[in-house]
Amino acid sequence: APNPDQPRRTFDQAALEELAASIRELGVLQPLLLQRRPAGRFELIAGERRLRAARRAGLDHVPAVVVQTDPRGSLERALVENLHRADLNPIEEGSAYRQLIDEGGLTQEALANRLGRSRVSITNALRLLDLPTSSQRLMAEGRLTAGHGKALLGLQGNPFQERLARRAVQEGLSVRETEDLVRRYGAISETRPGGSGTRSSARPPLVSEAQRRLADHLQTRVRVEMGKRKGKVTIDFVSLEELDRLTRRIIGESAPGQPTVVTLD
Incomplete structure (x- = not known):
């Protein structure tokens, strides 16, 4: 079987x-x-x-x-x-990592050590699962690479994201060309007026960048959501041990038994 x-x-x-x-x-x-x-x-x-x-x-x-x-x-x-x-393909890889983390109670760092991969490669593969289903399908079919997907994450929550994914396939855009267009589309969303004359509600690139940096620093999945008056940061963890690790990392506290680095005057 x-x-x-x-x-x-x-x-x-x-x-x-x-x-x-x-x-x-x-x-x-x-x-x-x-x-x-x-x-x-x-x-x-x-x-x-x-x-x-x-x-x-x-x-x-x-x-x-x-x-x-x-x-x-x-x-x-x-x-x-x-x-x-x-x-x-990149989506199969990310999905397998997610399954091992969810079912095995592993942190990204522990999974990286078990598989002989870098922690950054695990994080990047998991982030691709945040893309729209249509973009994930293009990567699963081999029409977009993981590099394209990583670039498209810069437009997360942006109405241009799926349009750019289709354009990258149709025009055979390189990863570098896709990155350039991501920056251009991000700038358009920042300045484009909405129907009432106010700025578009598309997520600013700064929010996507903050989400990426938080995920890299905390070594877990992080989501940053923006509302009209306030935002929300959601941090994933799969066990009490990982919650403790995340708490210590956020407040800058060393784990028990770990040396603490101090600055001498």
């Missing part, structure tokens, strides 16, 4: 056919990774692309290794394999 937590959701059909041709010639060179399930069945942990290609090649049997793991371990193994092969 396939792994229900498989982070990869899309498979390039041309690449699958190429792999199937290779398997017809050489066989499956790397075993699949399985875990045992009730009634003598097995669940696939890693190797779904190889399994699909082997079926296309007409194989009835494939080499496999059976391991014992828990659901989180199964997701981690599948995620690590796909990351090492660069098989995940």
Whole structure:
């Protein structure tokens, strides 16, 4: 049975056919990774692309290794394999990180250490999930890169955001060109009058920048919302331990047992 937590959701059909041709010639060179399930069945942990290609090649049997793991371990193994092969699109990667954080009670820093990734790369991947569904779909289809998505986050809450995403695809804009247009559209939203002659209610770039800097500093998901008279900052945490870490980071207090840096006169 396939792994229900498989982070990869899309498979390039041309690449699958190429792999199937290779398997017809050489066989499956790397075993699949399985875990045992009730009634003598097995669940696939890693190797779904190889399994699909082997079926296309007409194989009835494939080499496999059976391991014992828990659901989180199964997701981690599948995620690590796909990351090492660069098989995940940016949205699949961010969604897998979010699932591990939510279900495993991990901080972004702890997840980065477990996966051998930088904490910044985890944060950036998670931020892409804040984009509109239409923009996420373009990245999942490979029509926009993670770099494009990161640039578009500068227009979060701006009516130009989805329009620019479509334009980037239609005109084949580079990441740098997209960044330039994000700055231009942001400036337009700052000065464009609304129907009553007042400034547009689109979120100013300063708010998006503040949200990004807070998320980077606190190493968790942060949302900054602006109302007509006041704003709101929402900080996500998944455990009491992370709440304690966030509190200490906000007030500048060292964790127990951690050295405190002081300035000597």
